Amino acid sequence: MAAQLTRNFYVGETPTDVAGDVTVTVTRLDGSAVVSGVASHPGPAGHYTFAVPAQARLDALAVDWSGSLGRYRDLVEVVGGFYFDLAEARTEHGLTLAQHPTEKLIRKRLEVEVECERICGQAFVPRFERAEVRGDGRGALLLPRVNVRALRAVTVASTVWSPAEVAAVDVAASGVLRHPVGWPAGPVVVEYEHGMDMPPEDLRTAAMLRLRSRVHLTTSGVPDRAISWSAADGGTYRIALPSGERTGIPEVDAAYERHTVDMGGFA
Structure with missing residues (x-):
């Protein structure tokens, strides 16, 4: 299906309209052209959109936005699916639309998928x-x-x-x-x-749990550098710490470990 891409232009931190047109050029990573044209400006200030036709195959595309306020590049991946639907994650973990806008969940889901594939050494969708x-x-x-x-x-x-x-x-x-x-x-x-056709069910569940932790990262109430935590009732708990290969959430790490591949050499 066609994709509607968006780009916001700023001066400092203020959304600002570009003087004249914003031109958009979409290419494959080898430099071959996909589509180009002028972005639409539906509003609000500084907000521009551009439609990319449906792509027949998996791919990775470079999107260049050019206007009077500068040139910006986005990388867009055409994938065979996601680890979970946002609606499913909202239902599983009470992530309301009012508190967790769709744009934020899309960004956090991408963080979760990239991290999962880095830790496990493989992709779980095409x-x-x-x-x-x-x-x-x-x-x-x-x-x-x-x-x-x-x-x-x-x-x-x-x-x-x-x-x-x-x-x-x-x-x-x-x-x-x-x-x-x-x-x-x-x-x-x-x-x-x-990549796999679809992710294993236990990994999907773990990835949604990881999404919840990423969404609530700044609202947990636990200091960033804490290695233990004392509850109001007097109990003290040691916090599982993240590393380059672990998220710090035992249930998530156990699922990821079950699906981690050993990228060795060959004879």
């Missing part, structure tokens, strides 16, 4: 990635992701491979690409799709 890896003359090349669904494109030394050359590559779900004559030494740019 996604697209364009990555540069290095060939070493051997027949196998290891991608940064697992659950590889399809190899879309390969570029070596600025030369884009033909569809037949791409089809000759053996693609393993583990992220290993094998080429019958070996990969050339040096950088190789690959475009591919990866």
